[in-house]
Amino acid sequence: RRDWAYSFGPNEWEGPARFDPNWARHWRAQVLIDELRKAGAKRILDVGAGPVYPTILALAGFQVDALDISEECLRQIRALAEKHQVADLVCSHQGMIEKLDERFAPESFDAVVLGEILEHIPDPALGLRQAYQMCKLGGVILITTPVGNHHYDPMHIGPKDGGWDDASMKQLLAPYEGQVAQLEKIAETESDEPSCYLAVIKKKA
Numbered sequence: 521r522r523d524w525a526y527s528f529g530p531n532e533w534e535g536p537a538r539f540d541p542n543w544a545r546h547w548r549a550q551v552l553i554d555e556l557r558k559a560g561a562k563r564i565l566d567v568g569a570g571p572v573y574p575t576i577l578a579l580a581g582f583q584v585d586a587l588d589i590s591e592e593c594l595r596q597i598r599a600l601a602e603k604h605q606v607a608d609l610v611c612s613h614q615g616m617i618e619k620l621d622e623r624f625a626p627e628s629f630d631a632v633v634l635g636e637i638l639e640h641i642p643d644p645a646l647g648l649r650q651a652y653q654m655c656k657l658g659g660v661i662l663i664t665t666p667v668g669n670h671h672y673d674p675m676h677i678g679p680k681d682g683g684w685d686d687a688s689m690k691q692l693l694a695p696y697e698g699q700v701a702q703l704e705k706i707a708e709t710e711s712d713e714p715s716c717y718l719a720v721i722k723k724k725a
Contacts, residue, residue, distance in 0.1 A: 539596070541576045541604060547708050548716060549576040552633055552662055555702075555720055556582060559660040561630035567617050567651060568637030571596035577633075578606035585629070587613045587620075617641060620650040627656045634663045636716075639676045639684065644692055652696070655723045660701075663719040665689070667705055689717050696721050 538545070553576075556564065562583060566574055569586035574597050577584045586597050594612045601610040615623050617637060632651040638644040651661050666676070668683040676683070693700050701722045705714035
């Protein structure tokens with residue numbers, strides 16, 4: 521079941537377009553790239569990476585450690601990185617967000633990306649604490665999550681029927697008061713309804 525999203529299917533949501541780093545629907549990746557550049561990040565941990573974002577981030581010039589639980593996803597991460605000639609910038613790892621401290625040393629990364637992952641795990645607060653430990657002082661943790669049930673996914677399990685709202689996002693970020701540099705809802709275009717939250721935590725001593 522973990523591999524359901526990584527299979528090719530009959531339409532663009534499941535087929536080859538989705539595996540193209542230049543596909544327009546990967547607009548959230550550009551938002552992340554803009555924030556990473558503002559932060560001056562170089563080495564990034566992409567948690568729950570999925571098959572495409574590591575290559576997108578590497579094409580933007582970042583050194584990417586990509587972590588996912590799916591063996592099939594990791595295979596596709598490597599294949600896409602090689603296809604787009606950025607394999608030297610992408611290192612893939614199998615593992616869980618809840619156990620980052622078993623795989624990486626604390627403060628190893630300039631930035632940690634949690635792109636559409638916290639809604640997939642039973643304890644988002646634990647996942648965020650683990651990500652926070654991996655980030656260097658002065659670095660950033662970037663979080664995107666769906667607004668409510670804007671895009672349905674059978675693997676969304678929390679916090680409220682798989683969706684997030686203002687209250688649950690503020691509760692998640694409360695332990696990092698004074699370090700939350702940004703919390704906003706974002707949309708693909710100015711005319712679209714916001715579909716994601718974007719949160720930026722800047723780690724301080």
